[in-house]
Amino acid sequence: MSKNQITINKKVTFSGLGLHYGQPVKITVLPVSADSGIFFNRTDLKKSPPIEANWKNIVPANLCTKIANKKNQHVSTVEHLMFAFYSLGITNAFIEINGPEVPIMDGSSKIFIDGLLSVGLLVQNKTTKNIKVLKTFEIKNGSKYIKYEPNKSDSLEIDYVIEYNDQFIKKQSFVLKDAQNSFSQIYNARTFCHQEDLEKIFAMGLAKGGSLDNAVVISGKKILNQEGLRHKDEFVRHKVLDCLGDLYLSGFFLSGKITCKQGGHELTASLLNKIFENSNNYSIENSVDNTYSKINKKLTYLERVERVV
Numbered sequence: 001m002s003k004n005q006i007t008i009n010k011k012v013t014f015s016g017l018g019l020h021y022g023q024p025v026k027i028t029v030l031p032v033s034a035d036s037g038i039f040f041n042r043t044d045l046k047k048s049p050p051i052e053a054n055w056k057n058i059v060p061a062n063l064c065t066k067i068a069n070k071k072n073q074h075v076s077t078v079e080h081l082m083f084a085f086y087s088l089g090i091t092n093a094f095i096e097i098n099g100p101e102v103p104i105m106d107g108s109s110k111i112f113i114d115g116l117l118s119v120g121l122l123v124q125n126k127t128t129k130n131i132k133v134l135k136t137f138e139i140k141n142g143s144k145y146i147k148y149e150p151n152k153s154d155s156l157e158i159d160y161v162i163e164y165n166d167q168f169i170k171k172q173s174f175v176l177k178d179a180q181n182s183f184s185q186i187y188n189a190r191t192f193c194h195q196e197d198l199e200k201i202f203a204m205g206l207a208k209g210g211s212l213d214n215a216v217v218i219s220g221k222k223i224l225n226q227e228g229l230r231h232k233d234e235f236v237r238h239k240v241l242d243c244l245g246d247l248y249l250s251g252f253f254l255s256g257k258i259t260c261k262q263g264g265h266e267l268t269a270s271l272l273n274k275i276f277e278n279s280n281n282y283s284i285e286n287s288v289d290n291t292y293s294k295i296n297k298k299l300t301y302l303e304r305v306e307r308v309v
Helices: 079-088 110-119 180-185 195-203 234-250 265-276 301-308
Strands: 004-008 012-017 024-030 038-042 066-068 074-076 093-097 121-127 129-133 137-141 144-149 156-163 171-176 192-194 216-219 256-261 282-286
Touching: 012 110, 079 110, 079 180, 079 234, 137 265, 144 265, 156 234, 171 234, 192 195, 192 234, 195 216, 234 256, 234 265
Parallel strands: 038 093, 156 256, 192 216
Antiparallel strands: 004 121, 012 024, 024 093, 066 074, 129 282, 137 144, 144 256, 156 171
């Protein structure tokens, strides 16, 4: 598989509340040259080295994905923005952020994707590196597990199951055969929680910025959001979104198959660590052919949507 690197055409800014810290925060996504990668920079901190969006920089966190630099300066809740980059094929971007957490926006990746597409994508004149994971890997934690299997496909299939002992979600499953090119099926699925869990979450010092504007809240046999669900299985779709955003911290567009039950950020991070802990587990190749016939082409919103939907 050959694929060109992509950045955005011009900068775009997003502002909102952080879900867990509850602080107003602004991020500005800037275009950068090929081979730059994706980095976050805490503009509110002095002498803050940029933080690469990479699995090696994941640090322990509750209910989100957090990355940090060697000074332990961190950015948390990166998963929804990382999913937006993954979905649009963005490989190079520099994110200036004036707080410790990416804003939650509406609880999904929709606003990020719409904003990035509104400024246009720029296909660059270098191809991405292809990774081939050579083995099957599985991480278990009680009844929870995530499994990666290599196959001959150039795309990533994900098969996800969630099961709750409640009166509303119960058991849901969702399958994407070609995860990146099917992002429109899950990009607007919102984060969620049960009302009875909120007291415990608040006691952990989290969800200070949470509201019905950025999360689906389940109470017994109903949800509290007046507008209802965006999908009848929005909950499992959001879990797939989170998983794909976290997997993009691999630094590659993985192919193969992911099977997951009751997964979460910690489980996905453990999978990435397991894969990359030994260089014998994978091989990396440079692409030589260009996917797109026109290099440095500015993709409009409609062109990108037509390409992937």
